[in-house]
Structure formats: C-alpha cells, structure tokens
Amino acid sequence: MARVRSIPSSELPPDLAAIYEDFAGQYGPFRNQVAVIAHVPAALRHLMPMLMELRAAATLPKRYLEIAIVVVSRLNECHYCVAHHKPFLVVAGVSPEAVDRIMDADLPAEFDAVDRLVIRYAKVAWETPNRVTPKLHAELLEHFTEAQIVELTLRITLCGFFNRFNDALQIEEEEEVHA
Known part of the structure; x- marks a missing residue:
C-alpha cells in the first residue's frame, strides 16, 4: 500500500480525470502511480501528457x-x-x-x-x-x-x-x- 492515499479519477475535475484515465488506459498498467501523482494537479496535467506525447512521437526507437x-x-x-x-x-x-x-x-x-x-x-x-x-x-x-x-x-x-x-x-x- 502506498504511503499516501490513491486518488480515484472520480474525485478530480473533469479535465484532470480525463488525463488520468487516458494515461491509465493507454500508456500501460500505471494506475497506482497516476493515482498518487493525482495529489499534485500540475504534475498530473503536465507529466502524464508529456509521456504520452513522447510515446506518440516515437522519435526514439x-x-x-x-x-x-x-x-x-x-x-x-x-x-x-x-x-x-x-x-x-x-x-x-x-x-x-x-x-x-x-x-x-x-x-x-x-x-x-x-x-x-x-x-x-x-x-x-x-x-x-x-x-x-x-x-x-x-x-x-x-x-x-x-x-x-x-x-x-x-x-x-x-x-x-x-x-x-x-x-x-x-x-x-x-x-x-x-x-
């Protein structure tokens, strides 16, 4: 169990909940990580979309x-x-x-x-x-x-x-x- 509470996407504003669910659904099985990162909206708003954008760009094999x-x-x-x-x-x-x-x-x-x-x-x-x-x-x-x-x-x-x-x-x- 994580040292802090996991935040479900249902407790977040719609824009952050969408980022949370997109990341958890598309990037891989990282739901526990994103549920903790959700404590800091700026981190959720910027880190997860950045990782998804880097993956989509496929600049690096x-x-x-x-x-x-x-x-x-x-x-x-x-x-x-x-x-x-x-x-x-x-x-x-x-x-x-x-x-x-x-x-x-x-x-x-x-x-x-x-x-x-x-x-x-x-x-x-x-x-x-x-x-x-x-x-x-x-x-x-x-x-x-x-x-x-x-x-x-x-x-x-x-x-x-x-x-x-x-x-x-x-x-x-x-x-x-x-x-």
Missing part, C-alpha cells in the same frame, strides 16, 4: 528507450519500474532472459552494438553525468540524431525521477503487471 529505462531502474533497484518496463522491452524484441541479464558484464549476444551503447550511456548518464565523454557522445551521434540523444537523456533522467518517486512513496505494482 522503443527498444532503445526501454533498454535505458530498465538499466536505470535496475541501477536504482526500482522493482515497480522494472516490473512495468520488462514486458515493454520483451515486446521490443529482447528475450525475458536477456532482460534479466541486462546489467551483466557479459551481456547476451542478442544485445547488438547499439543496444550496448545505450546500456553504457544509460549507466553513465544516470550515475556520473559529468563523465559523459566526448568519445561517448561521438559514438551516440553515429547512431542517433541530436533530438534522439536529447530524448534518450530526458527519459533516462525522468526514469530516475519516477524510480525515486515510486520507491519513496511505496507505490505497489498493479495486479495486471504480473498477469
């Missing part, structure tokens, strides 16, 4: 986005986020066994060179962002546009925010995550 999110979530030991994003990464073409080994020094062969670059970048950008070297940035530019690098970095740091938010408030995984 889903596989790389989900690799980065799972890596950061593993670094932060956020079980909620790993449980939610592992299935997205499986849909993006990574086997469940490989997802489980994403932090191993000896990565499974199904992770190609770009996957490995994203894993490396996610680790550095989250743990020691002032140590993103010119060489690492140049490697990213070989495979990604500047807009994609910005989104990748944005999603890495947002993931860390959500990891900390979920863990600090003890947001529980939804039942459908385990289905």
Whole structure:
C-alpha cells in the first residue's frame, strides 16, 4: 500500500480525470502511480501528457528507450519500474532472459552494438553525468540524431525521477503487471 492515499479519477475535475484515465488506459498498467501523482494537479496535467506525447512521437526507437529505462531502474533497484518496463522491452524484441541479464558484464549476444551503447550511456548518464565523454557522445551521434540523444537523456533522467518517486512513496505494482 502506498504511503499516501490513491486518488480515484472520480474525485478530480473533469479535465484532470480525463488525463488520468487516458494515461491509465493507454500508456500501460500505471494506475497506482497516476493515482498518487493525482495529489499534485500540475504534475498530473503536465507529466502524464508529456509521456504520452513522447510515446506518440516515437522519435526514439522503443527498444532503445526501454533498454535505458530498465538499466536505470535496475541501477536504482526500482522493482515497480522494472516490473512495468520488462514486458515493454520483451515486446521490443529482447528475450525475458536477456532482460534479466541486462546489467551483466557479459551481456547476451542478442544485445547488438547499439543496444550496448545505450546500456553504457544509460549507466553513465544516470550515475556520473559529468563523465559523459566526448568519445561517448561521438559514438551516440553515429547512431542517433541530436533530438534522439536529447530524448534518450530526458527519459533516462525522468526514469530516475519516477524510480525515486515510486520507491519513496511505496507505490505497489498493479495486479495486471504480473498477469
């Protein structure tokens, strides 16, 4: 049980209830998270639509986005986020066994060179962002546009925010995550 009360969408003004339900219905099984975020209308009004808009724009291939999110979530030991994003990464073409080994020094062969670059970048950008070297940035530019690098970095740091938010408030995984 979360440390704060989950707010049902029925308690919100119609505009916020619509955002809440759109996000909970379209983005994935994140109802417990959005029910806590609903305590802060500005966060609900801006964060959830931004995530939906980023997904719709598909500037960054889903596989790389989900690799980065799972890596950061593993670094932060956020079980909620790993449980939610592992299935997205499986849909993006990574086997469940490989997802489980994403932090191993000896990565499974199904992770190609770009996957490995994203894993490396996610680790550095989250743990020691002032140590993103010119060489690492140049490697990213070989495979990604500047807009994609910005989104990748944005999603890495947002993931860390959500990891900390979920863990600090003890947001529980939804039942459908385990289905």
